[in-house]
Amino acid sequence: MKKLKRSGRLVDMTHYLLQHPHQLVSLSYFSDRYQSAKSSISEDLTIVKDIFESQGFGSLLTIAGASGGVKYVPMVNDNEGQAFVNELCKKLEDEKRLLPGGYLYMMDILGSPRLMNEVGRLFAAVFSSQQIDAVMTVATKGIPLAYAIGTYLDVPVSIVRRDHRVTEGSMVSINYVSGSTKRIQTMSLARRSLEEGANVLIVDDFMKAGGTAKGMMDLLQEFHANVVGIGVLVEAEDAAAEKRLVDDYVSVTRLEEVNDKERLVKAVPGNVLEKLKEVKQ
Numbered sequence: 088m089k090k091l092k093r094s095g096r097l098v099d100m101t102h103y104l105l106q107h108p109h110q111l112v113s114l115s116y117f118s119d120r121y122q123s124a125k126s127s128i129s130e131d132l133t134i135v136k137d138i139f140e141s142q143g144f145g146s147l148l149t150i151a152g153a154s155g156g157v158k159y160v161p162m163v164n165d166n167e168g169q170a171f172v173n174e175l176c177k178k179l180e181d182e183k184r185l186l187p188g189g190y191l192y193m194m195d196i197l198g199s200p201r202l203m204n205e206v207g208r209l210f211a212a213v214f215s216s217q218q219i220d221a222v223m224t225v226a227t228k229g230i231p232l233a234y235a236i237g238t239y240l241d242v243p244v245s246i247v248r249r250d251h252r253v254t255e256g257s258m259v260s261i262n263y264v265s266g267s268t269k270r271i272q273t274m275s276l277a278r279r280s281l282e283e284g285a286n287v288l289i290v291d292d293f294m295k296a297g298g299t300a301k302g303m304m305d306l307l308q309e310f311h312a313n314v315v316g317i318g319v320l321v322e323a324e325d326a327a328a329e330k331r332l333v334d335d336y337v338s339v340t341r342l343e344e345v346n347d348k349e350r351l352v353k354a355v356p357g358n359v360l361e362k363l364k365e366v367k368q
Contacts, residue, residue: 088120088121089122090121090123091121093127096121096123096127096131097134097135099120099121100117100121100131100132100135101135101138104135104147104157104159105144105159107159108145108159108160108161108211108238108239108240108241109158109159109160109161109211109239109240109241109242110158110159110241111150111155111156111157111158112156112157112158113154113155113156114128114129114132114157116156117131117132132147132149135147139159142164143162143163143164143165143167144161144162144164145159145160145161145162145212146160146162147159147160160215161208161211161212161215162212162215162367163208163209163212163363165360165363165364168209168212168359168360168363169356169360171205171209172339172340172357172360173356175196175202175206175339175340175354176340176354176355176356177354178196179191179193179196179321179340179342179352179354180352180353181352182350182351182352184352185345185350185352187347188347189345189346189347191293191321191342191345191352193228193292193293193320193321194228196320197228197231197232197292198231203231203232203234203235204235206232206235206236206320207232207234207235207236207237207238207239208235208239209339209359209363210236210239210290210318210337210339210359211236211239211240212363212366213318213337213362213363213366214240214288214315214316214318214337215366216366217286217288217315218286218315219240219286219288219315220242220282220286220287221237221242221243221244221245221281221282221285221286221287221288222236222237222240222242222243222244222245222288222289222290223244223245223246223247223281223287223288223289223290223303223307224244224245224246224247224289224290224291225247225248225249225274225291225299225303226246226247226248226249228292228293229290229291229292230244232290232291232292232320233246233290236290236318240288245276245280245281245287246276246280247274247275247276247303248275248276249272249273249274249275250275251275255277255279255280256277256278256279257277257278258276258277258278259275259276259277259278259306259309260273260275261273261274261275261302261305261306261309263298263299263301263302263305263306264298265296265298265299272302274299274302274303274306276306276310281307281310281312282310282312283311283312284310284311284312284313285310285312285313286312286313286315287307287313287315288315288316288317288318289303289304289307289314289316289317289318290317290318290319290320291317291318291319291320292319292320292321293319293320293321293322293323294319294321294322294323294331294333294336294338295322295323296323296330296331296332297331297332297333300317300319300332300336301332301333304333316335316336316337317333317335317336317337318336318337319337319338319339319357320338320339320340321338321339321340321341321342321354321357322336322338322340322341322342322357323341323342324342324343324344324345337357337358337359337362338357338359339357340354340355340356340357341355341356341357342354
């Protein structure tokens with residue numbers, strides 16, 4: 088890259104950091120990239136840090152030492168987070184997404200790169216202080232959500248499947264009881280997809296009774312892995328909470344009422360904004 092003026096360095100540096108969250112970048116890398124002295128790079132990073140933190144984009148952590156550098160940790164400011172969660176609730180309340188049996192059509196939301204990108208940043212902000220080695224979800228609808236979160240945390244995604252695929256090698260399988268149907272089902276995870284003892288964030292698109300999340304927790308025991316947290320895009324109404332198999336989780340939205348007969352869906356914010364405030368304190 089050719090030598091840039093400070094204004095050019097600031098733009099390019101900001102773009103680079105936003106595209107590489109949670110990655111440690113050395114001052115030498117920026118110094119070589121812009122053909123500038125480390126003292127100038129340090130001044131540039133101070134400017135970027137001030138803007139990031141004042142606007143609520145996140146924080147820029149400085150790690151001292153020969154192997155040190157800077158790391159961008161994404162964050163979401165309160166107003167931005169509230170506006171997004173409200174937007175998502177409004178989308179969920181569209182009566183056109185009601186399906187027979189009181190189910191909701193959600194593929195338009197899960198298939199929206201913009202919405203998933205925002206959800207990923209929101210969850211990454213909530214779990215920013217945790218040591219996370221991987222994000223886990225069950226195929227298939229949880230995959231877009233898991234990859235969005237994994238991108239902002241800069242960690243790989245482990246996909247649990249309900250069937251065995253020969254292309255994934257040897258699998259670890261368990262039987263679990265579905266929280267809503269009480270049926271015994273099977274879930275499997277490739278041995279190579281997760282390191283033993285890893286710290287894992289479990290995510291799912293929808294949680295009713297929590298049987299799937301509980302199943303993933305049990306599966307992680309086979310890998311001697313640690314559950315750092317559970318993130319859910321939508322949780323079912325309070326009636327289902329009485330039989331819920333997990334009680335410690337973060338949800339973006341919560342269905343307060345789903346009435347198929349009256350074509351009514353009522354969605355409210357989950358606890359994600361409360362958890363976000365706790366992280367900032």
